[in-house]
Amino acid sequence: MPSRVxxxxxxxxxxxxxAKHVKAWLEQRYPQLQVELLxxxxxxxxxxxxxxxxxxxxxxxxxxLEAALQDGRAxxxxxxxxxxxMVLPEGFALAAIGExxxxxxxxxxNRYQSxxxxxxxxxxxxASLRREAQLRARRPDLVIKPLRGNVGTRLKKLDDGEFDAIxxxxxxxxxxxxxxxxASLISxxxxxxAPGQGALGLEVRADRADLLTLLAPFNHxxxxxxxxxxxxxxxxxxxxxxxxxAAYCTVEDEHFLRLRGLVAWPDGSASVYAESNGTLKSxxxxxxxxxxxxxxxxxxxxxxxxxxxx
Numbered sequence: 001m002p003s004r005v006x007x008x009x010x011x012x013x014x015x016x017x018x019a020k021h022v023k024a025w026l027e028q029r030y031p032q033l034q035v036e037l038l039x040x041x042x043x044x045x046x047x048x049x050x051x052x053x054x055x056x057x058x059x060x061x062x063x064x065l066e067a068a069l070q071d072g073r074a075x076x077x078x079x080x081x082x083x084x085x086m087v088l089p090e091g092f093a094l095a096a097i098g099e100x101x102x103x104x105x106x107x108x109x110n111r112y113q114s115x116x117x118x119x120x121x122x123x124x125x126x127a128s129l130r131r132e133a134q135l136r137a138r139r140p141d142l143v144i145k146p147l148r149g150n151v152g153t154r155l156k157k158l159d160d161g162e163f164d165a166i167x168x169x170x171x172x173x174x175x176x177x178x179x180x181x182x183a184s185l186i187s188x189x190x191x192x193x194a195p196g197q198g199a200l201g202l203e204v205r206a207d208r209a210d211l212l213t214l215l216a217p218f219n220h221x222x223x224x225x226x227x228x229x230x231x232x233x234x235x236x237x238x239x240x241x242x243x244x245x246a247a248y249c250t251v252e253d254e255h256f257l258r259l260r261g262l263v264a265w266p267d268g269s270a271s272v273y274a275e276s277n278g279t280l281k282s283x284x285x286x287x288x289x290x291x292x293x294x295x296x297x298x299x300x301x302x303x304x305x306x307x308x309x310x
Contacts, residue, residue, distance in 0.1 A: 002210055008065040008074035011039040012150040014172045018200055019078045022098075025218060038074045040064050063204075066092060069205050073167065076211060079202045080170075081196025081227055084203070086171045086235040094207040096219035097151040097227050101171035103198035105131055105191040108158060108173075109165035114184045115139060122164040125157065129266050131167045132192045133244035136268025151176060158235075167191075171198035192246035192262045195230035195239070199223050222251045225283040229259045232287025237263065237294065243306050244271075247287075255279055261290045262300040266306075272299040 001207045005026060009019035016039070023035045025140060041064075062084060065077035069092065088094070112118050115138065125147030126132050132144050145163070149155050149171050158166050170185055201217060224250035239245040245261040259277050264271035274293035278286030 001030070001214060002033070002075070004036070005076065005211070005214075006038050006074045008037045008038045008040060008068040008077040010065070011041055014080075014151055014176055015078070017175050018080065022078050022202065022218070023201070024078075026214075029217065030214070038068060040068065048124060066203070067239040069203070075204065075208070076215065079201045080172075080202060081199040081201045081231075082194040084196065084201055086116060086195075086231050089204070091206050092203055093212070094216075095202045095204045095212050095215040097224040098200040098202075098218055099220035099243075100223040100226070101175060102185070103193045103200040104170045104188060105193065106168050106170040106173055107165060107184045107186055108155070108168055108181050109183045110158065112165060112183065113187065115165075115190070118165060123162075125154065125163040125166040129166070129242070130193070130194055130246050130264075131245040131270045133264035133266050133271065134246070134262075136266075137264065137271060138268075140268065143271065151178070154162070155181060161239060166184075168204060169197060172178070188248055188260075188287045192260060193248045195234045196227045197243075197248075199227050201227075222280065225249075225257060226251065226259075228283040229257060229278070229287040229290075232284045233259065233261050233291045233294075234287075236288050237299065237303060238290035243283040243303060248291075249286075250276070257283060257286055257288045259286050261294050263294055263302050265302055272297045272302065 007019050007023060009015050019037050026033055026035050056309050062079055066089060068074040069077060081164040106117055120141045121143060123143045123145055125145050127147050127156055136146060147166055154166055159161060173182055202215050229249040230247035233247045234245055237245060244264040244266055249257050257280060260275040262271055262273050272294055274290050274297050276286060276290050276293060
């Protein structure tokens with residue numbers, strides 16, 4: 001067992017909460033272990049005037065952290081799993097996936113209680129093509145505008161009157177003690193979550209057998225199985241920030257999974273949905289199965305067009 005562990009983390013309030021959460025877990029489980037944080041600013045944090053799908057995707061939030069793991073400045077990195085690219089660079093591994101927080105999207109507004117209450121032409125902010133596509137399908141009369149920055153920055157833009165409402169991940173608001181800002185939680189039937197939404201992942205160098213052993217108890221098997229199914233679906237479809245893609249898996253009882261997937265046009269004009277069931281032990285196979293079903297139902301033309309920049 002190592003005597004000291006350094007956690008690489010972005011310096012946004014939510015990222016720091018996540019890193020401190022893992023730090024507290026490590027210190028409680030291994031009282032003799034010295035745990036430190038290494039705060040870093042990633043390219044995704046620095047570029048705030050352009051949507052993620054135009055500057056390289058969510059991987060911009062993890063590259064600098066992986067560099068710190070590679071050169072030994074840090075031992076592990078804590079990520080929101082929805083921000084982790086579907087294929088890790090060679091030499092890196094996910095040591096554990098923690099128990100999931102609420103995976104739903106949250107409707108946040110100072111004047112309205114739900115999407116349905118918004119008057120025609122209301123301005124809604126989101127940084128996610130997935131959220132935008134599903135919202136446009138439900139309310140094509142709304143004006144959707146991009147919204148970047150950390151949670152506090154986004155809430156301030158709402159409070160300053162730039163938006164009538166914004167859509168955020170419920171998990172982040174709850175973790176930051178801001179659950180009271182949630183006007184309503186959006187049903188997964190109306191806004192299917194992103195792969196891995198609400199779950200934390202611990203990334204290490206693949207050759208750190210000591211850390212793989214140390215962090216294994218943090219892994220929550222049901223969450224890990226669900227996230228594996230979701231990420232496999234996305235990987236099979238070459239999911240990225242350029243594609244409005246959703247994948248949400250639940251444990252229906254102790255041994256069975258239900259995976260739902262969706263691919264949509266960004267303007268919400270059409271979408272393709274598929275779902276299937278499988279076992280916890282066959283999570284990856286289930287992800288591949290639902291990906292194939294989505295292609296069969298008509299996702300391929302959408303994926304091809306978006307890959308070509310249509």
